[in-house]
């Protein structure tokens with residue numbers, strides 16, 4: 034093992050005010066291995082990665098790369114010695130071509146003195162590189178025209194071109210569809226066969242199981258265990274991560290189905306959503322499945338007035354309702370948890386409590402006087418339910434880990450007194466234990482007579498939690514399946530554009 038050792042991390046410790054984010058972390062990475070880091074939200078995974086890329090300095094401990102201790106790692110230095118990091122917010126430039134992005138900062142010049150790029154050579158080289166990684170992307174294509182999945186792959190190409198020996202990815206699959214994630218792992222396998230190591234973080238344990246050689250588990254800032262994936266199971270990972278077993282990953286409870294509370298007819302936005310009609314009942318969890326880009330998020334944006342529609346009628350609780358803005362939607366009793374964290378309206382410098390009580394402080398005011406005490410009690414209840422890891426309700430949200438910020442968003446909407454909930458990718462970036470808590474909260478909502486729409490790309494999740502599933506393809510609804518009839522095959526069939534009618538309707 035020692036001759037193949039690429040990186041060795043020993044006794045790494047990092048303190049933030051009031052938080053011991055990393056506590057004596059040890060990690061070794063072999064050449065050409067795919068190594069995962071798993072742990073609950075706030076366990077210290079992203080902080081560890083920021084140390085390895087020189088973004089943060091450790092308080093204690095050492096990082097050795099290819100046998101040499103790197104005492105003063107900076108982002109530049111990390112890149113120079115062969116550590117590349119693919120962040121969630123991609124570092125690419127949308128209006129440049131794929132080739133230009135791959136060579137960004139390492140351009141090939143025809144004349145350096147006159148600053149003339151050798152586009153032809155760059156395009157040819159990029160084409161070779163893309164073909165070598167088995168990627169069907171044109172080097173001349175404008176980057177901005179590609180989906181997130183392909184953009185990520187361009188970043189990987191860039192890392193390979195820069196001769197990276199270690200490519201680090203923090204939750205690379207969280208915004209990818211299952212198919213895109215599969216493609217990513219195919220590329221990772223390619224990169225690995227060239228002797229490059231990959232370190233990646235994911236909350237999707239099935240993909241960790243399927244694609245990693247080894248996994249290191251982190252808990253409360255400590256590295257608690259490292260083991261070969263072939264010797265262990267997903268249950269082992271969960272047990273080490275959360276310190277207990279999770280018997281039932283989808284604790285679905287079927288509630289009584291009531292009247293139609295949301296009735297959408299003929300909703301259309303040219304080129305994106307095409308004549309979409311559906312009904313949501315009280316007590317029902319309605320799942321929207323489909324590939325990324327099928328128009329599910331866009332449909333929900335039209336329903337909630339985030340984007341204007343060209344045609345369509347909406348009835349809420351049986352009444353014709355005009356929704357022109359997100360405020361109209363909240364007034365009508367519809368809560369919308371969007372998929373993009375940046376848009377979720379978290380005020381990062383404000384506290385957990387402030388954010389959680391943001392939506393409907395009005396509910397806590399009596400005779401116009403704001404009862405902060407009551408708001409705080411409720412916030413505390415919801416936040417504890419989600420096992421939020423924060424120093425306290427007064428912690429600024431911007432200081433929380435990614436998954437814990439997501440929990441605040443969920444808490445915020447759960448605190449609103451809406452009757453119709455639209456959750457777009459509700460459990461993205463949330464650890465296994467907290468996912469179960471989110472599902473329990475969904476159970477509670479429908480048991481109290483609310484209706485819930487969930488849009489999710491993880492098929493297991495839709496099948497695990499929805500009472501009824503609608504499948505979309507290219508802006509249309511192509512399939513409807515009851516909980517009983519739904520199978521992965523049927524969903525995939527409709528997601529690729531073939532029609533499936535509900536069995537009951539014949």
Ligand SMILES: Nc1ncnc2c1ncn2[C@@H]1O[C@H](COP(=O)(O)OP(=O)(O)OP(=O)(O)O)[C@@H](O)[C@H]1O
Nearest residue numbers: 049054074075076077078079080433434435436437
């Ligand atoms: N800049 C910061 N200032 C203060 N505390 C921080 C800062 N960055 C991270 N923390 C704290 O350090 C701990 C570890 O956070 P980190 O982001 O590493 O978690 P994570 O394992 O990546 O979680 P997730 O799965 O939610 O992304 C958390 O308690 C977090 O609140």
Ligand SMILES: [Mg+2]
Nearest residue numbers: 078079434435
């Ligand atoms: Mg993180």
